[in-house]
Amino acid sequence: MEQEMHTDVHHHPVYGYQFDVFLSFRGADTRMKFTAHLHRSLVKEGICVFLDDEKLEKGERIGPSLDKAIEGSQMFIPVFSADYASSRWCLSELVQIFQTKRVILPVFYGVHREDVREQKGTFETSFLKHEKRYNRDIPEAWRKALRDVGEMSGWETENMGDLNEADLINKIVKRVKGELNRIPYLAAEYPVGVDSQAENIVKMLRSKDTGARIVGILGPEGIGKTTIVKAVYNRIAHFFDATSIILDIRKSTPTIQLQNQLLREITKNEKMQVGNISRGVKVIRERIKDKKVLVILDGVESRIQIKDLACKQECLHPGSRMIITSRKKELLTEANEIYVVQELEEAQSLLLFCQHVFGTAEPEEGFADISESIAAATRGIPSVIEKWGSQLMDTRCKDEWEDTLGMLERSMNSGENRSMLH
Numbered sequence: 001m002e003q004e005m006h007t008d009v010h011h012h013p014v015y016g017y018q019f020d021v022f023l024s025f026r027g028a029d030t031r032m033k034f035t036a037h038l039h040r041s042l043v044k045e046g047i048c049v050f051l052d053d054e055k056l057e058k059g060e061r062i063g064p065s066l067d068k069a070i071e072g073s074q075m076f077i078p079v080f081s082a083d084y085a086s087s088r089w090c091l092s093e094l095v096q097i098f099q100t101k102r103v104i105l106p107v108f109y110g111v112h113r114e115d116v117r118e119q120k121g122t123f124e125t126s127f128l129k130h131e132k133r134y135n136r137d138i139p140e141a142w143r144k145a146l147r148d149v150g151e152m153s154g155w156e157t158e159n160m161g162d163l164n165e166a167d168l169i170n171k172i173v174k175r176v177k178g179e180l181n182r183i184p185y186l187a188a189e190y191p192v193g194v195d196s197q198a199e200n201i202v203k204m205l206r207s208k209d210t211g212a213r214i215v216g217i218l219g220p221e222g223i224g225k226t227t228i229v230k231a232v233y234n235r236i237a238h239f240f241d242a243t244s245i246i247l248d249i250r251k252s253t254p255t256i257q258l259q260n261q262l263l264r265e266i267t268k269n270e271k272m273q274v275g276n277i278s279r280g281v282k283v284i285r286e287r288i289k290d291k292k293v294l295v296i297l298d299g300v301e302s303r304i305q306i307k308d309l310a311c312k313q314e315c316l317h318p319g320s321r322m323i324i325t326s327r328k329k330e331l332l333t334e335a336n337e338i339y340v341v342q343e344l345e346e347a348q349s350l351l352l353f354c355q356h357v358f359g360t361a362e363p364e365e366g367f368a369d370i371s372e373s374i375a376a377a378t379r380g381i382p383s384v385i386e387k388w389g390s391q392l393m394d395t396r397c398k399d400e401w402e403d404t405l406g407m408l409e410r411s412m413n414s415g416e417n418r419s420m421l422h
Helices: 034-044 062-071 088-100 113-118 122-133 137-150 165-180 194-205 225-239 255-267 277-288 303-308 346-357 368-377 382-390 398-413 415-420
Strands: 019-025 073-080 213-218 242-246 293-298 321-326 337-340
Touching (some): 073 165, 113 137, 122 137, 213 225, 346 368, 346 382
Parallel strands (some): 242 293
C-alpha cells in the first residue's frame, strides 16, 4: 500500500467528457464482429461510446476529429488484432491515449499479449514497413506505447479458458461500469488550501504495515472536512477493489439507509439492500472482509452509526482504508490516527474571498483594504467566506460592504458561528 500510494496520480475535471468510452480498433479486423458486439453491449447499458464510423460526420478530416474525441473521452478500450499495427492511425491514437493518463482497458483479440508488447508476428512485419517510411522517432513512440500497453492488465481472447466471446464482453462491460462509478468528485469550485491538507491525510493512510488502517478527520462545522475527503478520494480510490463514500451524514439519517448505500457501492449492485440493521451489520462485514476497500464516512454524528457501519479495523481486509470525519473527537476512537483540519491562513482566506466575489485572485481596484478586513474576520473558515462573499458578489457599494463587515464581525462573536470555532 505504501508503494502504491506514492504513485503520481494525474487528475482531470469531473465534468466536460463527451464520451464515457473510446473504442480504438483496426476496422477491417473487428468492426463487424467483436467491436460491434462490444459497442452494442456498452450502449445497451447506457454507456456513451465513441466509435469512429458512427460519430464522425462525413467529410471531416479524421485526424483532428479523433484528437477531439480522445480528449473528450473518459476511458479507452484499445482492441489489438492481427492487423492493428499496420494502421498508423491506430498507433497514433494509442500514443495520444497514453498522453491523457486516463483509464485504459486493453483487449488482445486473436493475438497474444507478448506479440503486442514485443512487436512479434504481424506486429513485427508492420513495423518493418513503418521504419522504412517514417523518421525513427515516430515508430519508436509507437513501439513504446505498445510495450506499455502490453504490461497492463486486460483480456486475451486466446486465453479465455471456458469463456466464450459473449462472456468476455459481459466481463468488459461490468469492468467499465465499475470504473465509471469511480468518477472523481468535484471537491470545490475554488479548492484553496485543500490540496495540502488532502496530501497530509494521504500520508497518514500510507503504512508499511500490510493491515487495514482507519484515519479520523476532526474539525468544526464549516471547516471543509467534506471538501477535503472528496479530494482524498480522488487521489486514492483507484487503488482499491471497491469504494464507498457517504457524504454529509446527519444524526437524523436512518441507519438502514446508510447501510444500504454502503452495500450498493461496495458490491456495485444497485439492487442490493437489507431489511434490518442487525442484518445490515452482518452483510457489511461479510462483503468487506475479503476485498481491499476504501470506505469514507463523512459527518458521523453518533456511536450507533459507527457500530452499525462496521467501523472496526478487525472487520477490514488487509490493505483496506477507512476515513471517518466528525466534529466530535470522542467518535473517532477507532482511528489509528486523527487529522485535525486547519483553518485557512490569512492569504488563503483573502484568495478564496476574492475568487468567490470577484472571480479573480486579487481584489478589484479600491476594494483591497475592505476585502482584507472581511477575509480576516472570517477566521479562515471556508464556509463563512463563501456565505458572506456570496452576499457581495453583485454589489460594489462601499457602504454595503462596510455594513456587511460589521454584521460578519458581530456574527463571529455571537453564538451563530460558535460551533465553527470550537
